[in-house]
Amino acid sequence: MKYQLLLWVILQLCVTDTYALNLEERHLWSEDITQLQTLITEKHIDPFVNIKEEEFNASVEQLVGRLPGLNEAQVEIEIMRLTRSIGDAHTSYNIMSGAHRHYPLRFKYFGESLKVVDTTKEYRFLLGADLRGINNYSLAQLQQNLSPYVNFVDNAYSFRHSFSFHITVNKFLFGAGVSDDLNMATFKFAQGDQPITVDMGTVSMQQFAELSSDYVISEPEIHYFNFNLVGIRLAYLDNYNTVYIDFDGYPESAQLQQHCESIKDKIRDSGASNLVIDFRNNRGGDFYVGLALSACIQDLDQLDWREGIFVMMDAGTQSAAMSNAAQYQQILNATLVGSPTGADPNIASETNHFRLKNSNRSISISKRYYGFRQTPSDALYPDLPMTTHWEDYKEGRDGALLQLLGFIQDKDRSD
The missing domain is CATH 3.90.226.10 (2-enoyl-CoA Hydratase; Chain A, domain 1)
Structure with a gap:
């Protein structure tokens, strides 16, 4: 029994070492985080409306200090926490700008239900199923625990829209601690009164892009004029x-x-x-x-x-x-x-796009402000x-x- 326990500890350390940042990677990410801090401070039209500058800078310093204990996915998640703290959708970190994979599911909210609206042939039996949880977390827990990390968010409505996408990204779930395996997670569904549990692997971004988020809409029947006008x-x-x-x-x-x-x-x-x-x-x-x-x-x-x-x-x-x-x-x-x-009709918007110099990750930062309502509204x-x-x-x-x-x-x- 002692031998088996020792072997398990060794295996866990091996897994950790597989994903942990080495000294050079920590240095490069430290430079990127500092670059992000400078860009937000200097390029955002009004960066510290939702968070005090001192608090933001302290969060940056804490993240840099924690780098020795983090893997790359965790670093990216913590950067997403930083950009989310600014409080507008146009100031965001694109986790898909680096290598990643997806769980082959498209979700859409209907009221409080988060339903599967497209997937691969292997999982077609899940169409219309309600997501109940992932691994050890219920849907309610996922929404609460992942809220600080979900980017491209202005309000509660864009949060749900963005959340339903982010939970398909393998690095997002792995970095946030929802999954302890980079490319495998247990999804829990309900199809009517029938619970369904599926251990699911990931697919490439190209395979995921082939999925739609819509059923085929046939009513009302619409015949479009032949315009070659994109969008x-x-x-x-x-x-x-x-x-x-x-x-x-x-x-x-x-x-x-x-x-x-x-x-x-x-x-x-x-x-x-x-x-x-x-x-x-x-x-x-x-x-x-x-x-x-x-x-x-x-x-x-x-x-x-x-x-x-x-x-x-x-x-x-x-x-x-x-x-x-x-x-x-x-x-x-x-x-x-x-x-x-x-x-939000009264929030910083439009974007400057930048690449972090070492990781080449994409970030956006709000550069304009438009007020479309005289009274505050989300x-x-x-x-x-x-x-x-x-x-x-x-x-x-x-x-x-x-x-x-x-x-x-x-x-x-x-x-």
Whole structure:
């Protein structure tokens, strides 16, 4: 028994040594952490609103002092704690900018349930299952314990959006102590009343990228016009007297200018008086492109500019997309529809991008401040709350959009 215990201790030490930083690595990471500290202090527009400068500097000093006892994943997690402490989504550390792998799961929140919405062929039986925990931690414990480390967060809504992604990254779980194995974890699910436990390994980033976060949406049926405009698609929903613009990414400004007349021609030809601009799951870009779109369409007198312009949003509506949603409410007299945005309308934003000189890891730092609300608010909230529930989602129905189109029909009937 003593021999077996000794062997176990030796094996554990070997595992620790396998991942522990050597002297040279500690020196290089120390330089990178100091570089990060300098960049945040000098490049952020207002870095110490949410944390005192003395407290931030003390945290940096503590991290550098702890380097001899950390592995690389733990160092990265602690850097994420530093960037998260600044308190805005645009000041973040990208853990995916270094070598990493993923657990082959895509998650999406429906209310308080975190469900599997895509996975590899091997785990298709998990589709629709609720995540209950990972290893020895329940979902509630994971949300609480990992909160200080999850980056790209402005508010509670973007936290859940970002959390559901970060827990698929092997180094994130390993560095945060959720898993003691870099490439293996035990995931616990519930499929209805049936508990399911799966010991799961990791896949490459390329394999993970092939997964989607959406079931195939077939209702409402949408036929888009043939525009070669990245991030913006346009369709006429003739049953609803509505032009629908799916704005899920930002093209170059020159591309939008090039297509402006074609966009206006399609809207004119449709004869529609209602316009829906959908910013759901748009993580942002250049909000001046969004302003250019509003300038492009503003002279279309056929549109019902009093009560026929609608902007859809959700927790994935962040950065420039949130900015444009707030601007459209003002300059297009748009009604906001959906669920709260993952971005704070009154917070430091836009980014400078940097690479840490030794590790080549990517960081972003806020460089501008825009106030889109006169009163403090943690999110842009909808005028018409509308949500796609799980029962709709799994059947391929865009519940929120269907609710809005029904609202538009009722509005037009009453006119």
